[in-house]
Amino acid sequence: MNFNLINGNIITLDQSNPIANSVTVKNDKILNIDNNNPKYHNIDLCGATIIPGFVDSHFHLTNLGKRLDMLNLKNCNSSQEIAKLVFEKSKTVNDNDWILGFGWDQTRWDENEFPKKTLLNDLNIMQPVMLTRIDGHSCWVNENAIKSSGLDSSIQIDGGDIVNGCILIDNAMNPIQESIPKSDDKMIQKWIKMAIKIIISRGITNIHDAWQTSDMIKNINFLIDKNEFPIRCYGMLASHDQQLISRYFNSGHYNSTYYTIRSVKAFIDGALGSRGAALFEPYSDDKHNCGLILISHDEFNELATNCKKAGFQLCTHAIGDKGNSMVIDTYSKTMKNISDHRWRIEHAQMVRDEDISKFYKNGIVPSMQPSHCTSDMRWMKDRLGEHRIHRISRWKSFIDSGCKIPGGSDCPIEEGNPLFEYYAAVTRKDHRGYPNTGWQPQECISRLDALKMLTSWGAYGEFAEHRRGKIKIGFDADFTVLSDNILTCDLDKILKTNILMTITNGKILKNIL
Known part of the structure; x- marks a missing residue:
């Protein structure tokens, strides 16, 4: 379908042309900006705001x-x-x-x-x-x-x-x-389709699926072949399946219109809520516990070396300060003198002062979920003590050091609502507006940076910034249409903003204009 989106407030995230009124789509690409094609169908946005399609950079598709x-x-x-x-x-x-x-x-x-x-x-x-x-x-x-x-x-x-x-x-x-008995293909396909409906309703055009097994990959490809998978998916291979990752290491990156596989997901530690995140000092409410390391040093080094040889991105879950430090050390040694590898640390939730600068210096990408901060803040002081809570969810510190942060939700751990993530990033409040002044507000970020977290920096996190994450001629036609301008509206209106349209690959998946 070819069409013009007209009378809109278009936030392009393209520095050379930041604001526009209309965008023209031909098939699956952006053909023109502010230069409508009279032969194409017009869709009047009546002043609604268009942004590049929301990217959730840490999602669990089948689990949702x-x-x-x-x-x-x-x-x-x-x-x-x-x-x-x-x-x-x-x-x-x-x-x-x-x-x-x-x-x-x-x-x-x-x-x-x-x-x-x-x-x-x-x-x-x-x-x-x-x-x-x-x-x-x-x-x-x-x-x-x-x-x-x-x-x-x-x-x-x-x-x-x-x-x-x-x-x-x-x-x-x-x-x-x-x-637990293994799920059959029909059940997995059912779960994927249930998740896709929710994803589209929330204006998300692209997810980074942070743990993909061979069964999941098989069923995603089956649905794509049946034209029943209309969103984009960046898959991270499950590191525990040696046969699976060996197959992809031998065949190389997989790329199609809706599906890309070029990364591997690993775990270094657990979570703060269950006291499994690896800490340098014991938990304040469990004096004999410093958390868990889930993979041996030798195993992790071997995985990193194999990813490097195959040219695959490594994305490692790390939450505690010790867990993050360990991953930084392995990444920096393995990828020394290799530029722009974009190996990711998923969550990077608790990071020491001396480790912040090591991310940018070593080309490491922190992939973070703002609502983790606002979900966990109630008990964080008890768990870590006053002296360590400043290490939690350091978005502004990372950005000030030069990092780009792909933002996500970790759905279904969190709700998977990009507006919740955006609001948490700019206010350090939960979606009920608590606490009044924000939790550790020195790490609040600007609205523009929060938008980049959920769009262009997500594209960067999957090596797709040359074709997604901006509204620019020649880029993929992925858009989210909002009822309000979340860059300028009152803070309390952000969470009241409606998703009016979801457009992925030039196809209108949701339209309540």
């Missing part, structure tokens, strides 16, 4: 759909409330079926502590139960799940921990996850 089919535990206020939900669910499923849930957060409960193993076991149900914490780095299980997996809860697990005999942290979760 999958977790819509699980027990939703996000709004539960106690472990007892969750146990009741599990008991009711047990009445509706077969004895051998797994009961799965997602989203619990003990910091939101009245008791504010991990649950005891008796709570689920005393339900006396037949089903194995696995309930994943909101951060995805720990789970709560019953005895049936432990027996089904063959897990020996008395042994030490490298990169993992077991608390109260029922809370499995990081690598301790692996035996449970491996014992």
Whole structure:
């Protein structure tokens, strides 16, 4: 379809032509700006704002759909409330079926502590139960799940921990996850399509999918072939699957209109919420715990070396200050004298002063999620102490040092709403406006930089800045149309802004103008 988008407030992010009134699309590309083609169909924006399409640079596509089919535990206020939900669910499923849930957060409960193993076991149900914490780095299980997996809860697990005999942290979760029956292709396709509907509704045109298995890749390609995958996806290969990454290392980068694979995802540590993020000093509320390292030094070095040889970007989850420092050291040694490699640290949530400058100096890209800051801020002082909370979510420090930050949400850990991420980045407040003055407000960033995080810097994070992330002649026709100008409107109107249109590859996927 060829068309002119007219009478708009077009924020191009192109320094040579920052503001425009109209843009012309021919097939899948931007043909003209402020030079309408009279032969093309006109779409009157009536003053609405157009920006380059939102990019969510850290997303979990299949998990979003999958977790819509699980027990939703996000709004539960106690472990007892969750146990009741599990008991009711047990009445509706077969004895051998797994009961799965997602989203619990003990910091939101009245008791504010991990649950005891008796709570689920005393339900006396037949089903194995696995309930994943909101951060995805720990789970709560019953005895049936432990027996089904063959897990020996008395042994030490490298990169993992077991608390109260029922809370499995990081690598301790692996035996449970491996014992859950594998999902078939139809189910995976269903989850992907469920997620795509939500993605389009939120104005997102492009996601960076931060852990792709062979089954996920197969089903994404199947849906693309059926014209049922209308968004762009930058896939990160799951590093635990040696066969998968070897196949891609041998064949090279994969590029198509909607799908790119040229990166690998790894994990160095866990999360702060479950005290698995690796710290230099112990947690303030757990004096004998400095977190977990999930991969050995030798394994990580070997992975980095293999990525370098194959020309693949390495994207490593690192949250704690020690975890980030370890990844920086490995990246800088492996990629010494190699310019513009854009190896990423996913989250980079807690970084020491002396490590900030090492990102830009060594060409390392911090890929960050603003709402992680505003979700975690309530308990951060208890977890880290007053002396360390300034190390959290240092967006402005990174930008001032020269870094570009691809921004995302880590959905379904967070909501996957770009406007929530934008608002958090400029205010350091959650989407309810708390706290009044913002949390650690010295790290607030400008509205323009926040917009770049969610558009042009996302394109940079996937080596696509020459064709996406700006509204510029010859670039891909990916746009998000907003009801208000989020660069200039009152702060409290940002979260009231509506997504009017989502346009990806020149195709109008959503239109409520």
